[in-house]
């Protein structure tokens with residue numbers, strides 16, 4: 001009988017698929033995408049959850065009956081909730097009230113608890129997202145805060161899994177690796193592995209939303225979710241990428257929609273962003289070049305936004321004037 005012992009044993013080993021329509025007339029290179037939405041929790045964050053929890057157990061930061069507390073509303077929460085449930089830990093996620101109910105419901109469906117904090121308070125207020133999670137960690141005995149932005153086990157999990165999978169599946173023929181940068185864990189870990197294993201022959205390219213610090217911005221708001229920052233997390237090693245390509249929200253969303261419609265790949269906006277950056281670099285590449293682009297999550301969580309014409313127009317990505325703020329958008 002062929003079966004997994006538990007759902008968490010199915011994390012990783014995601015497939016590569018070749019793009020053929022969106023690359024037509026743009027590049028002679030082979031462009032392969034790695035489908036991280038096929039992880040059990042639906043994103044690349046499943047990979048980091050197991051290793052972050054393993055390390056906390058080893059280091060005595062998480063003991064039987066312990067509680068995981070993290071300010072997160074998205075993919076990291078799902079990954080942590082999955083592993084925590086399997087190992088009997090309580091999970092509390094703190095998220096701002098601008099996070100949609102659907103996203104919170106996914107976390108509670110996995111058995112996590114969600115604490116909602118007001119968006120309209122200063123970041124250093126005790127009521128803020130960070131203020132509340134810090135207080136919960138202090139007050140709950142046996143609480144552990146993974147902090148994906150500074151936890152070295154984030155990049156390490158990509159060094160140990162994502163990088164080797166790409167090298168194995170391309171039989172060492174990969175020449176370029178492209179990924180969006182959020183905490184920086186994916187590009188740091190995967191990029192470091194691919195540079196080392198290839199004798200520095202693989203070019204590492206980060207994709208970043210216009211306005212984020214990685215591409216020289218100040219953190220000006222952008223609409224693509226999960227990538228870009230207004231500070232420099234320690235999970236990110238700026239020495240790993242050779243290049244960072246800046247991508248506009250409009251280009252990211254347009255490509256995200258083309259991937260669904262033309263390639264049958266329904267993914268989120270950060271995936272579209274990474275493909276735009278890859279095609280920009282691949283336009284200058286030759287027929288022997290092999291690009292691997294990591295697509296972090298699926299598109300179902302964005303049906304009301306990126307895949308909704310009215311939403312796109314209302315936020316200025318169609319023809320109608322904008323007139324909305326980022327806070328509205330994220331609501």
Ligand code: PMP
Pocket residue numbers: 074075076180181182183184185186187225226227268270271296297
């Ligand atoms: N895309 C999405 C949708 C994400 O949730 C994340 C994680 N924040 C990323 C991209 C970026 O990955 P990383 O944090 O490893 O840089």
